[in-house]
Amino acid sequence: MDKGGISGFVSITRGCDNMCSFCVVPFTRGRERSRDPQTIVRECTEMFNTGYREVTLLGQNVNSYRYNLSAKGEIRDDNLPTTNFAQLMEMVAQVSPDLRVRFSTSHPKDMGDDVLHVIAKYENIAPYIHLPVQSGHTDMLKRMNRGYSREWFLNRIEAIRNIVPDYAISTDIITGFCGETDEEHQATLSLMKEVKFSFAYMYQYSERPKTLAERKFEDDVPDALKKKRLQEVIELQLSHSLTHNQSRIGKIGKVLIEGFSKRSDDDLTGRDEQGTKNVFTKGTYKKGDYVMVKATSCTSATLIGEVVELVPPHPIQQIELK
Numbered sequence: 238m239d240k241g242g243i244s245g246f247v248s249i250t251r252g253c254d255n256m257c258s259f260c261v262v263p264f265t266r267g268r269e270r271s272r273d274p275q276t277i278v279r280e281c282t283e284m285f286n287t288g289y290r291e292v293t294l295l296g297q298n299v300n301s302y303r304y305n306l307s308a309k310g311e312i313r314d315d316n317l318p319t320t321n322f323a324q325l326m327e328m329v330a331q332v333s334p335d336l337r338v339r340f341s342t343s344h345p346k347d348m349g350d351d352v353l354h355v356i357a358k359y360e361n362i363a364p365y366i367h368l369p370v371q372s373g374h375t376d377m378l379k380r381m382n383r384g385y386s387r388e389w390f391l392n393r394i395e396a397i398r399n400i401v402p403d404y405a406i407s408t409d410i411i412t413g414f415c416g417e418t419d420e421e422h423q424a425t426l427s428l429m430k431e432v433k434f435s436f437a438y439m440y441q442y443s444e445r446p447k448t449l450a451e452r453k454f455e456d457d458v459p460d461a462l463k464k465k466r467l468q469e470v471i472e473l474q475l476s477h478s479l480t481h482n483q484s485r486i487g488k489i490g491k492v493l494i495e496g497f498s499k500r501s502d503d504d505l506t507g508r509d510e511q512g513t514k515n516v517f518t519k520g521t522y523k524k525g526d527y528v529m530v531k532a533t534s535c536t537s538a539t540l541i542g543e544v545v546e547l548v549p550p551h552p553i554q555q556i557e558l559k
């Protein structure tokens with residue numbers, strides 16, 4: 238934990254039990270282990286007491302967090318309480334209403350409605366979900382060993398739309414994975430058009446040693462084609478990011494101030510509930526304040542706005558550790 242930090246990370250799981258065929262994590266970080274929820278809540282409380290106002294709960298697949306529960310849901314030790322991810326988020330959200338809670342990364346196959354209802358229930362849980370799709374075609378998702386279909390993913394998007402107000406969804410996309418056909422690439426573009434992600438991390442496939450893909454498939458999409466497809470994906474995403482930000486002009490977001498803008502010491506910057514970077518005139522505000530910012534213009538990456546109100550801090554700023 239950095240002294241003077243505002244936004245920090247707390248690991249809740251280590252390792253991964255999934256076997257996505259392009260990924261080396263299961264071989265380098267081992268089986269998934271979930272931390273004791275009490276130690277996680279304690280760490281978040283200590284961070285709050287030293288001035289942090291945002292925590293991101295981190296894991297390769299946070300939705301499969303389970304303490305004292307087997308993968309099949311059986312209780313391991315009758316003398317200990319059980320905790321799943323929805324319950325853990327609720328425990329962390331209750332540390333303080335002034336502590337914003339984020340989480341990453343969610344796996345579409347494990348994203349249940351219980352987590353979405355908890356996001357909707359707490360004002361301090363950011364309604365921003367990073368849900369990596371990787372591809373929009375079910376055959377490709379099978380080769381990637383992702384454990385869900387295009388229809389399943391779209392069903393989860395529908396659930397977010399129905400349960401979480403004012404949400405934002407970002408994703409990861411890989412182009413040119415082994416055997417990718419033009420039809421599969423077009424399916425990724427059509428899924429992007431259907432969902433309209435607010436943001437995406439986009440990569441062209443590059444084979445990693447020791448992965449299932451290295452053993453099972455040929456890395457057979459020519460480099461130039463991988464690049465061309467990636468470019469198409471990037472261009473489409475940039476237009477969606479811009480449309481998403483344009484739709485927020487005139488609206489007010491709650492921004493946690495992280496510091497000065499890179500471009501000017503007269504401006505401050507911070508992220509709103511949806512994880513979008515906001516830039517605004519500094520006025521008398523300071524790092525760690527929550528301010529309500531009305532967006533007046535934007536780029537595909539940033540909202541530019543003006544502060545309409547300082548959010549008064551909650552009266553309790555030091556919490557007793559249990």
Ligand code: SF4
Nearest residue numbers: 253255257260262297
């Ligand atoms: S991509 Fe993520 S979920 Fe899949 S194996 Fe790697 S770490 Fe696990």
